[in-house]
Amino acid sequence: MPKYALKVEYIGTNYAGSQIQPEQKTIQSELERALCTLTGSCNSSLSRPIKTIFSGRTDAGVHSKGQIVHFEIKEPIVASRFLNSLNGLLPKDISVSEIFEVSDDFHAQKSGRYRRYQYRIINRQQRSVWDGHSLLVRKKLDIERMNKALGYLLGEHDFTSFKSAQATDPACVCIVYKAECTKSDNEIIIEIVANRFLYNMVRTIVGTLLYIEKNDLEPGLMKKILNAKDRTKAGPTVSPDGLTLMEVGYEPYCRKINNTMEITER
Numbered sequence: 001m002p003k004y005a006l007k008v009e010y011i012g013t014n015y016a017g018s019q020i021q022p023e024q025k026t027i028q029s030e031l032e033r034a035l036c037t038l039t040g041s042c043n044s045s046l047s048r049p050i051k052t053i054f055s056g057r058t059d060a061g062v063h064s065k066g067q068i069v070h071f072e073i074k075e076p077i078v079a080s081r082f083l084n085s086l087n088g089l090l091p092k093d094i095s096v097s098e099i100f101e102v103s104d105d106f107h108a109q110k111s112g113r114y115r116r117y118q119y120r121i122i123n124r125q126q127r128s129v130w131d132g133h134s135l136l137v138r139k140k141l142d143i144e145r146m147n148k149a150l151g152y153l154l155g156e157h158d159f160t161s162f163k164s165a166q167a168t169d170p171a172c173v174c175i176v177y178k179a180e181c182t183k184s185d186n187e188i189i190i191e192i193v194a195n196r197f198l199y200n201m202v203r204t205i206v207g208t209l210l211y212i213e214k215n216d217l218e219p220g221l222m223k224k225i226l227n228a229k230d231r232t233k234a235g236p237t238v239s240p241d242g243l244t245l246m247e248v249g250y251e252p253y254c255r256k257i258n259n260t261m262e263i264t265e266r
Contacts, residue, residue: 007098034089061240116247121188149219150179160229167199211235
């Protein structure tokens with residue numbers, strides 16, 4: 001059967017996460033409903049006549065600009081026409097920006113080489129109605145200190161300290177290719193790229209970073225917390241509203257260093 005991949009964008013505020021759950025409104029349930037309607041397969045005896053596979057799970061309230069999803073259907077489609085019709089069926093807070101045919105061995109999750117997340121912070125005294133999906137932090141944050149703390153996360157480590165206690169996956173080793181923050185006016189963007197992420201990992205890293213800053217602690221505390229492999233040593237898990245999945249990569253991660261491209265082969 002033909003296999004297609006979608007690049008899906010969504011505002012996760014009104015959803016119980018990306019993964020399908022009984023009696024819950026999720027990104028996957030809405031996407032499969034629209035695909036089922038569009039392909040005319042809703043009358044199938046199967047409970048899920050079209051099954052989508054996501055590149056990874058995003059938690060309740062988390063957003064996406066680059067979620068990748070694959071699915072199979074019986075007949076080939078005209079991509080541009082299919083894309084227009086699909087977006088017409090989806091809720092306003094979910095959209096598909098791209099659709100492309102993929103090979104039989106492509107797997108949205110297993111073929112992925114890296115994921116790139118961003119967390120958005122507004123650093124000022126008062127909130128604004130124009131802040132959008134972000135976390136308001138009133139204490140002035142020091143970008144140099146924050147980047148020093150984030151630097152300790154680079155490389156291959158056991159990230160147990162930043163994993164939710166409710167996580168069931170025993171594998172805790174991840175490879176972080178990039179962890180840094182940038183600031184423009186009152187907006188701070190924390191970007192983390194890794195081969196995989198644990199449940200609540202980015203939000204707990206951000207919470208720990210803010211804990212260090214708010215209490216004027218040494219950036220090196222991040223390394224001590226990482227090495228402890230103990231969730232109770234890390235900071236709080238911050239709100240999901242500032243977190244967005246930006247990209248899923250299917251080639252080795254490349255980063256620009258001193259005006260040259262470094263390719264990570266892992």
